[in-house]
Amino acid sequence: MQDFVFQNSTKIIFGKDQEQVVGQESVVYGKKLLLHYGGGRIKNNGLYDTVVKSLHDQGIEIVELGGVKPNPRVSLVREGIALCKEHDIDFILAVGGGSVIDSAKAIAAGAKYDGDVWDFFTGKEAVSDCLPIGVVLTIPAAGSESSSGTVITNEDGWYKRATGHMKMRPQFAILNPVLTYTLPSYQTACGITDMMAHILERYFTNEKNVELTDRLCEAALRTIIHNAHTVLEEPTNYAARAEIMWSGTIAHNDLLGTGRIGDWGSHDIEHELSGIYDIAHGAGLAIIFPAWMKYVYKHDVNRFVQFANRVWDVEIDMNNPEKTALAGIKKTEQFFSSIGMPVTMKEAEIGEEHFEEMAKKATERGPLGNFIKLYEPDVYQIYQLAK
Known part of the structure; x- marks a missing residue:
């Protein structure tokens, strides 16, 4: 820590x-x-x-x-x-x-x-x-x-x-x-994705011995996931709205990042997307985060296995941890899709004509991220994975 x-x-x-x-x-x-x-x-x-x-x-x-x-x-x-x-x-x-x-x-x-x-x-x-x-x-x-x-x-x-x-x-x-009762469902879903991304940026760290904040991150993610469909299906459900609202604050008030170094590469990659296309930030993160996960998971398969098991209840395959890790990434992608978020550029009607420009702009002040350092070719590949 x-x-x-x-x-x-x-x-x-x-x-x-x-x-x-x-x-x-x-x-x-x-x-x-x-x-x-x-x-x-x-x-x-x-x-x-x-x-x-x-x-x-x-x-x-x-x-x-x-x-x-x-x-x-x-x-x-x-x-x-x-x-x-x-x-x-x-x-x-x-x-x-x-x-x-x-x-x-x-x-x-x-x-x-x-x-x-x-x-x-x-x-x-x-x-x-x-x-x-x-x-x-x-x-x-x-x-x-x-x-x-x-x-x-x-x-x-x-x-x-x-x-x-x-x-x-x-x-x-x-x-x-x-x-928040009268928020359009799409805006609610974008918010849910945004707050989850804030937690995930902190969760995927190279820091060891951060058990407490691991568990806090996992609890916050599970709370959001548990209440997400309720607020979308029952917009005036106060209990569910309250859980989501407080989770959004906890996700980004720095408590969950104590003692650990977060990544933040996905946010920087997404900023280029919403900067050019003016897509909602949460929707952009739903596209970018699973692609980032697919690109970096081999750096620390065990952390992705832990994520899959503790957040998504994926049973750990001791003989094939990579299978478990990929299942957790798939669950994340499926969840975003289930609440109405785009999970590919195509779904958001975004082509690849600006991929090179975005990758260059994203990294013009240096590499992105901390989990692994991402340079211009890496960012370009993540945009390709998100197609």
């Missing part, structure tokens, strides 16, 4: 009607707030009115910026930064899912920086400070509500890149499973 420091200061406020306390939680950080959100869903379901009333009840002045898209764009981030500087904003409240929260984080960092915010995503500059952020979560998926990272897409070249800093962790996150 690696030495580690674990510190996650995000206050989680979980349960029914908790969005009504957002004003009380926000006023602690100032009286001028940027309210950041996506489209019209929060206005149609009444959440917008509830949030605005709670903020106004605390005497908070609101500046609004809507319009966040999936795979959030740096152009809107720059617009938000300008608003924060113009209005001397104290605090940013993100009401939405991972895209809204990631956009808010980038705005929060850029508001404290004199240069262009994209500098943080190219590695030209490191984030050193940012405005405080709060969250009302509406889509359990990305785990951004208590993570320290953000991912933004630059329309100039369609680069999708990540950055992070401990100060990017939201001060609080309000999680009400009821707010």
Whole structure:
């Protein structure tokens, strides 16, 4: 087990009607707030009115910026930064899912920086400070509500890149499973895939003697798998929605990665896919992760055997461990397919015309991953396996 420091200061406020306390939680950080959100869903379901009333009840002045898209764009981030500087904003409240929260984080960092915010995503500059952020979560998926990272897409070249800093962790996150009842089933399934991928990135490690976090990862995966079909078939099942929502947070709040070095190659490979094709991140991960598994499993067959057995209940074939490992990969692929995710490029109507370009862009700053290092030819082969 690696030495580690674990510190996650995000206050989680979980349960029914908790969005009504957002004003009380926000006023602690100032009286001028940027309210950041996506489209019209929060206005149609009444959440917008509830949030605005709670903020106004605390005497908070609101500046609004809507319009966040999936795979959030740096152009809107720059617009938000300008608003924060113009209005001397104290605090940013993100009401939405991972895209809204990631956009808010980038705005929060850029508001404290004199240069262009994209500098943080190219590695030209490191984030050193940012405005405080709060969250009302509406889509359990990305785990951004208590993570320290953000991912933004630059329309100039369609680069999708990540950055992070401990100060990017939201001060609080309000999680009400009821707010997820009206999510389209496809969006719910994308979220399920995304949170599973966050766990798998941590699970496939070269670190030995990490039994506790192995078991925590396996328990979280099994919980998501157990409840996935229930939330898709019974959208208003509170118990199942609550399990999924909390699992999404646990998947990416860094607890499951303590003492181990995760991989993260699949995420970087997928970022090129959704950067160019604007496919939902979860759907892209459903395509890429099984292909990555097929490409790397021989590096540590025993870890894939453990995964197959403990997560998917595949009986271990002592005479042919490779057969067990491959069965676990197949089970993963079948599960993604069963919840409506594409598991090949063809299913997502994506051709191979950009494979070389994506492989080159993915690795232009060096090899990907930690389980095994992936260079441009490796990434290209993974795209081929995902066809």
